[in-house]
Amino acid sequence: xxxxxxxxxxxxxxxxxxxxxxxxxxxxxxxxxxxxxxxxxxxxxxxxxxxxxxxxxxxxxxxxxxxxxxxxxxxxxxxxxxxxxxxxxxxxxxxxxxxxxxxxxxxxxxxxxxxxxxxxxxxxxxxxxxxxxxxxxxxxxxxxxxxxxxxxxxxxxxxxxxxxxxxxxxxxxxxxxxxxxxxxxxxxxxxxxxxxxxxxxxxxxxxxxxxxxxxxxxxxxxxxxxxxxxxxxxxxxxx
Ligand SMILES: Nc1nc2c(ncn2[C@@H]2O[C@H](COP(=O)(O)OP(=O)(O)OP(=O)(O)O)[C@@H](O)[C@H]2O)c(=O)[nH]1
Ligand SMILES: [Mg+2]
Numbered sequence: 001x002x003x004x005x006x007x008x009x010x011x012x013x014x015x016x017x018x019x020x021x022x023x024x025x026x027x028x029x030x031x032x033x034x035x036x037x038x039x040x041x042x043x044x045x046x047x048x049x050x051x052x053x054x055x056x057x058x059x060x061x062x063x064x065x066x067x068x069x070x071x072x073x074x075x076x077x078x079x080x081x082x083x084x085x086x087x088x089x090x091x092x093x094x095x096x097x098x099x100x101x102x103x104x105x106x107x108x109x110x111x112x113x114x115x116x117x118x119x120x121x122x123x124x125x126x127x128x129x130x131x132x133x134x135x136x137x138x139x140x141x142x143x144x145x146x147x148x149x150x151x152x153x154x155x156x157x158x159x160x161x162x163x164x165x166x167x168x169x170x171x172x173x174x175x176x177x178x179x180x181x182x183x184x185x186x187x188x189x190x191x192x193x194x195x196x197x198x199x200x201x202x203x204x205x206x207x208x209x210x211x212x213x214x215x216x217x218x219x220x221x222x223x224x225x226x227x228x229x230x231x232x233x234x235x236x237x238x239x
Contacts, residue, residue, distance in 0.1 A: 001062050002046065003056070003149065005031035009197025011040050014077035022090050029063040031056070056201070057151075057163070057170030062157055063124035067197065073152035079196030081150045088188060089152045098157040098183050101175070102190035103145040105129070109189035124208050128172060131215060133190045136223060139159040143185050147211075150190065157183045162225055168202050169214035176218045180225050 004011065020026055021179065028046040031040050031054075035101060038048045049061045060074065071093040075081060085102050092100045104111040105126060113119035128146045137143075149171050161177035178185050 001026070001067070002028040002041065003031075003059055003063070003072060003074055004033065004037050004041070004078075005201065006033045006035050006037060007076075007198050008033075008035040008037050008040060010078035010195065011037060013214055014083060015040070015044050017083040018075075018077075019083065019086055020134070022087055024069050027063075027066060029059045029066075031059055039227065053166060055166040056168050057165035057173075058167075060167075060170050061163065064155070069155075069156060071152060071154040074149050076149055078198060079194060080192050082191050082193070085150070085188070085190050092186055092188070093152050093154065097152075097186040098154050099174075099178050100152040100186045100188070101143070101145060102148055102150040103187040104148055104190055104192045105144040106187060106189050110191040112116050112192045112194055119142060121204055124204070124211075128211055128215065129175075131206050132172075132176050132179060135215075135219060136176055138179070138182060139181055141184055143179065144187060146175050146190075147207075148190070155193055157181075159228070160225070160226065165194045165214065168207055168212060169210050172211050172214055173218065177225060180218075180223060 018026075027049060028041045030048050030050050032050065041048050042072070049063070051062050053062065064072070073086065073089055075083070075086065081102070089100050089102070103109055105122070111122050113122045125145060125147050129143050132146060133142055151174070157178070160181055160183065161174060163173055163177060165173040175185060
């Protein structure tokens with residue numbers, strides 16, 4: 001699925017590179033764009049759903065409800081992500097991986113700050129990954145890139161995580177919940193490019209503060225996520 005808000009320039013550049021033949025379905029979840037984003041997508045034959053609640057996490061939660069396949073991938077056509085990685089992600093999910101993250105932080109990867117000496121976003125990301133691993137990781141499960149939204153997941157793993165974040169912290173909540181639930185995080189190195197046109201939605205300082213608040217909420221919520229109660233059990237208890 002394509003997650004978009006005012007990404008006209010990025011969409012023009014990215015659409016021709018999408019290997020749509022590798023997917024059973026493709027749709028976009030749009031965050032109330034005021035530019036030609038929805039029209040460009042519709043013209044390319046991609047259905048566009050307008051999200052009803054505000055926020056990136058809300059968009060992802062709403063989008064999940066529209067998925068009818070066993071797994072799905074979040075792709076953001078703003079130029080940051082390499083569409084050439086999509087077949088690899090499809091193959092990993094098809095071969096049994098539950099949660100696949102394209103990591104910008106492991107050998108062979110490239111982060112948009114790697115050409116500069118001062119890398120605040122990268123260092124913050126590494127710090128948040130370290131904290132998540134120290135607090136929640138077990139049995140060798142690890143995260144190295146907590147904020148790259150370029151990831152794929154099975155519906156079963158998504159539902160097991162019982163995600164709630166409505167805002168930009170959703171990506172961090174996903175990896176924390178994967179660590180808590182023991183859902184294996186499969187990573188491969190990716191090359192992040194600079195965004196094409198448009199503007200970033202997430203300024204660094206407010207993002208960092210929101211991520212720390214999310215981390216605190218996840219600490220308070222405990223190290224385990226209770227198994228969801230099956231619908232039949234709920235009916236039995238209620239009857
Ligand atoms: N549907 C929806 N998409 C959103 C929303 N906010 C951001 N997006 C999209 O989510 C993706 C990530 O947002 P970006 O602003 O690129 O964040 P970023 O990648 O950390 O920042 P850059 O490095 O500047 O690209 C982009 O494709 C945005 O268009 C939202 O509220 N709803
Ligand atoms: Mg981006």
